[in-house]
Amino acid sequence: DAGVTQSPTHLIKTRGQQVTLRCSPKSGHDTVSWYQQALGQGPQFIFQYYEEEERQRGNFPDRFSGHQFPNYSSELNVNALLLGDSALYLCASSSQGREGYTFGSGTRLTVV
Amino acid sequence: AQRVTQPEKLLSVFKGAPVELKCNYSYSGSPELFWYVQYSRQRLQLLLRHISRESIKGFTADLNKGETSFHLKKPFAQEEDSAMYYCALVSSNTGKLIFGQGTTLQVKP
Numbered sequence: 176d177a178g179v180t181q182s183p184t185h186l187i188k189t190r191g192q193q194v195t196l197r198c199s200p201k202s203g204h205d206t207v208s209w210y211q212q213a214l215g216q217g218p219q220f221i222f223q224y225y226e227e228e229e230r231q232r233g234n235f236p237d238r239f240s241g242h243q244f245p246n247y248s249s250e251l252n253v254n255a256l257l258l259g260d261s262a263l264y265l266c267a268s269s270s271q272g273r274e275g276y277t278f279g280s281g282t283r284l285t286v287v
Numbered sequence: 288a289q290r291v292t293q294p295e296k297l298l299s300v301f302k303g304a305p306v307e308l309k310c311n312y313s314y315s316g317s318p319e320l321f322w323y324v325q326y327s328r329q330r331l332q333l334l335l336r337h338i339s340r341e342s343i344k345g346f347t348a349d350l351n352k353g354e355t356s357f358h359l360k361k362p363f364a365q366e367e368d369s370a371m372y373y374c375a376l377v378s379s380n381t382g383k384l385i386f387g388q389g390t391t392l393q394v395k396p
Contacts, residue, residue: 180323210384217386217388220384220385223382223383231383233383241364269382276333
């Protein structure tokens with residue numbers, strides 16, 4: 176089992192551009208959550224998807240949006256990128272929150 | 288408000304010394320609490336869940352509802368324990384995982 180896989184691993188974008196990050200959950204998991212981790216900080220919850228719907232949302236602007244596909248994989252989209260969006264973006268999957276969350280290695284986004 | 292607080296950014300101990308990483312939480316209801324660990328250049332991984340009450344790599348954590356704490360302890364630190372440790376709670380209503388700021392544990396030889 177590959178666990179949670181995220182792509183790409185690194186990305187450099189220019190201010191104002193749009194970015195899409197991808198996540199494949201661990202086999203058997205149906206819930207995907209996205210987190211933003213700034214340098215030296217704990218992961219901050221962005222949103223959670225279950226049954227292809229956004230179920231919970233953290234304190235992030237509408238520029239952050241997502242999607243979950245029928246195979247449970249997920250995408251995170253960020254529009255109109257700002258320098259402050261530079262961070263490690265983590266995807267975590269679970270079986271409806273039970274037994275903890277399994278994390279991917281993350282996508283390092285740098286906005287220049 | 289639901290919050291997890293880890294008061295120490297850095298904890299430095301010598302090999303063989305006892306370790307206690309502090310975690311306090313704010314939550315109305317019965318939270319589910321976790322400790323996650325991130326070793327250098329590795330992904331975040333689950334270390335402990337309070338529900339399972341198990342010991343992993345010699346670490347234990349006890350939920351103290353009176354003090355709203357979930358401190359992580361190990362009687363004898365090893366150099367390979369050096370890592371970033373995050374305390375987190377899951378809201379039973381939302382399933383949202385809320386992290387503390389993390390504590391870097393540095394075990395010196």
